[in-house]
Amino acid sequence: xxxxxxxxxxxxxxxxxxxxxxxxxxxxxxxxxxxxxxxxxxxxxxxxxxxxxxxxxxxxxxxxxxxxxxxxxxxxxxxxxxxxxxxxxxxxxxxxxxxxxxxxxxxxxxxxxx
Amino acid sequence: xxxxxxxxxxxxxxxxxxxxxxxxxxxxxxxxxxxxxxxxxxxxxxxxxxxxxxxxxxxxxxxxxxxxxxxxxxxxxxxxxxxxxxxxxxxxxxxxxxxxxxxxxxxxxxxxxx
Numbered sequence: 001x002x003x004x005x006x007x008x009x010x011x012x013x014x015x016x017x018x019x020x021x022x023x024x025x026x027x028x029x030x031x032x033x034x035x036x037x038x039x040x041x042x043x044x045x046x047x048x049x050x051x052x053x054x055x056x057x058x059x060x061x062x063x064x065x066x067x068x069x070x071x072x073x074x075x076x077x078x079x080x081x082x083x084x085x086x087x088x089x090x091x092x093x094x095x096x097x098x099x100x101x102x103x104x105x106x107x108x109x110x111x112x113x114x
Numbered sequence: 115x116x117x118x119x120x121x122x123x124x125x126x127x128x129x130x131x132x133x134x135x136x137x138x139x140x141x142x143x144x145x146x147x148x149x150x151x152x153x154x155x156x157x158x159x160x161x162x163x164x165x166x167x168x169x170x171x172x173x174x175x176x177x178x179x180x181x182x183x184x185x186x187x188x189x190x191x192x193x194x195x196x197x198x199x200x201x202x203x204x205x206x207x208x209x210x211x212x213x214x215x216x217x218x219x220x221x222x223x224x225x226x227x228x
C-alpha cells in the first residue's frame with residue numbers, strides 16, 4: 001500500500017485554467033503539507049495543515065488553496081494557472097513535531113502550464 | 115536572512131570510500147535537523163533525524179553529526195556503493211515554528227563510481 005499517494009502524476013494545462021491535485025495518506029498522520037520543487041530542485045513549503053490550523057507560507061499566491069475534506073486528505077487547488085506555476089508538487093505527512101520517522105512524501109505531481 | 119546551505123556541486127567519490135556532505139544554516143535555532151534522500155522522479159525519503167541535544171546519530175552505514183555552535187550538520191556514508199548515488203537534502207524546523215514546517219536546503223548530488 002502506498003503511504004502517501006498523489007494524483008495525477010502528470011498534469012499539462014493551459015494558462016488561466018483552474019486545476020486540482022489530490023493527496024491521500026493512510027498513515028494516520030495528523031499533519032499534511034504541500035511542497036513545490038522548482039526547476040532548480042529547491043523544495044519550498046507551501047502549506048502545513050492539521051485539523052486545528054492551516055499555516056500558509058507567506059510567499060504563496062492566494063491562487064493556491066488547500067482543501068481538506070478529512071484528516072487523510074489534503075487537496076491542492078490552483079486558480080488562474082500561470083507559466084511560473086510549472087513545477088513538481090509534493091504532498092507529505094507527519095505525525096507531529098519531532099517525529100522520529102520524519103516526513104513521508106508522495107511521488108509528486110509534475111505540473112506543466114503551457 | 116535565514117538560509118540552509120548545501121554544496122550545490124555534485125560530489126563524486128569512488129566506491130568503498132566515505133562520502134561526507136555538509137549542511138550549514140544561518141539565523142535558525144532548530145529543535146532538530148533531518149536528512150533525506152531523493153532519487154530522480156521520486157519524492158524525498160527520510161533517512162535520519164538528530165535533535166539539538168544530540169551530537170551524533172548512526173543508522174547502519176549512515177552517520178549524522180549536529181554542531182549547534184558551528185550551525186552545521188555533517189552526513190557521512192561509509193563504504194559507499196553505486197546504489198547510494200542520489201541527491202541528499204538536509205532540512206530543519208525552527209525551534210518555535212508553528213505548523214512543523216520543514217525547510218529544506220538545496221541538496222547535494224552524490225555520485226558513487228564503481
